[in-house]
Amino acid sequence: MPLLAPFEYEFFRNGFIAAVLVGALCGFIGVYVVLRRMSYIGHGLSHAIFGGAVLSYVVNINFFFGAGLWSLLAAFLIHRISHRRWVGADAAIGVVTTSSFALGVAIVSTYRSFTRNIEAALFGNILGITSRDLWIVASISIVVFVALIVMRRQLLFLTFDPEVASAYGIATGRTDLFFVILLAITVLASTQILGVTLVAAAMVIPPVIGRYLTKRFQTLLFVSPLIGIFCSAVGMYLSFYLDISSAATIVLTAAALFIILESTMLLRRGPSKTSWID
Amino acid sequence: MNPHDHRLGDPQSLHPPGVEERVAPSSSTVPLIELVDVSSAYGSTTALEDLSLKIWPGQFMAIVGPNGGGKTTLLRSILNMVPITQGEILMHGEKLRRVSLERIGYVPQLETIDWNFPITVEEVIAMGFYNNNRWFRGPGAEEKQKLKEVMARLNLSGLGNRHIRELSGGQQQAVFLGRALLGNPKLILLDEPTAGLDIRSRDDVIHFLHEINHSGVAIVITAHDLNWVAAHLAWAVCLNRRLIAEGRPHQVFNAAVLKETYRGEMVVFHHDGMVMIGERPHAPHI
Secondary structure, X not given: OOOOHHHHOHHHHHHXXXXXXHHHHHHHHHHHHHXXXXXXXXXXXXXXXXXXXXXXXXXXXXXXXXXXXXXHHHHHHHXXXXXXOOOOHHHHHHHHHHHHHHHHHHHHHHOOOXXXXXXXXXXXXXXHOOHHHHHHHHHHHHHXXXXXXXXXXXXXXXXXXXXXXXXXXXXXXXXHHHHHHHHHHHHXXXXXXXXXXXXXXXXXXXXXXXXXXXXXXXXXXXXXXXXXXXXXXXXXXXXXXXXXXXXXXXXXXXXXXXXXXXXXXXXXXXXXXXXXXX | OOHHHHHHOOHHHHOOOOOOOOOOOOOOOOOOEEEEEEEEEEOOEEEEEEXXXXXXXXXXXXXXXXXXXXXXXXXXXXXXXXXXEEEEEEEOOXXXXXXXXXXXXXXXOHHHOOOOOOOEHHHHHHHHHOHHHOOOOOOOHHXXXXXXXXXXXXXXXXXXXXXXXXXXXXXXXXXXXXXXHOOOOOEEEEEOOOOOOOHHHHHHHHHHHHHHHHOOOEXXXXXXOHHHHHHHOOEEEEEEOEEXXXXXXXXXXXXXXXXXXXXXXXXXXXXXXXXXXXEOOOOOOO
């Protein structure tokens, strides 16, 4: 059967499972990222991880370990700096992540021997996912999913009404920090698959599409990961048959879905009609 | 009792049964909340200065004063949302602790709400259960029943699945009031609950607030409309960083107090037992 034909190849099987996992994970955490107007942080953290990835390669340690520690450090710094009253979150992200990215670029220009690996970090290497990588991505996905599900009520309060959440007994600082750490871990798991440059799209586009379909937060938490899974699956097939970078086809599938919904809205002349599921 | 009866202009009828002003509360000799010489500042800007104030169980009071006069800061100080630089805040005579905050509900200014956020009426009200950093246990059957009761009490039954933007101004205020009510508060603080509302919605809001106050919950609101406060509430606090005056509106809303509070001239009329405040025109009428 042609639909299952690509699954005869191990690289496709591994890549497909990893892409679907990352699609679901980014779609889920992306709901909070978009609603908290932190879309730039996904983009920024993935660039910060680039510095960690390059360093890991130079000192010859595991990518997930080295880049993971690096991303946690970046997340912590962003959290600390953005809590200064006179520095906004966007500026904090800009300072930390561009500095880290610049460090990566500096190291790359010094050691010119690993162009191929750097290309993989920048644009993703989904078809180079090994079984070991798959297990790591799966484990990270499960941990982040469980943590987000446990935290979902506090995160909702903090996202919807951050000023008031503390008055209702929610430990806002701790919850914020924990969320940024989960975000850093998600970006870490996604970078190897989607690449530094396209991770943010996987996190932002599914919840934005979901927002067209529902006005309920709980439904959005369910719909957005499904959209992420759909885009990953379709994108992987397109990548296989059209021989295009899979990270690009995944993001382009999501973008196409968004364009279709937006066009339909415009044709209906009813931008206020924003909940098709409810 | 028709809850709208109080609008006939008799301030005495506004009091919850059993509460005889702050001077001699019948049910308690200890204030629910007491601010003792409280000062608060944002950096080098003083927001509150040596403020001492008592809020009694079951009391319904309005804090009035100019923009930047410390009204919101006062509410936030009670909620431990802004640090105080001097003095202390007591609840039932003991230093206010984090756990005490669970018995205080807070309704922010509706202007601070993101009305495009994908959230329904029921989802907002249910946030009232999210205190205590409860991580694993969702609302049980008893709590779900309570949610229904609160929605019915605030005339929100059947609107649970509506998006919050699809409601009237009064209903939107009721949603956030419902969230505060779920925690069984002894005190509810509301920051400008009538700001931006039309007359009908303001009418709905005061109706709900009196109904809640009659059940024994103390209510403190901040307000800009002095006439609305004089018509509906029995106790007013005039604040401009420090306490200028407090008492019954028809007593404290006089030209001298208002001038000191707002740093401007105001015209005060007394008619048929009611007090009305007007602005003095800058230019003569043509």
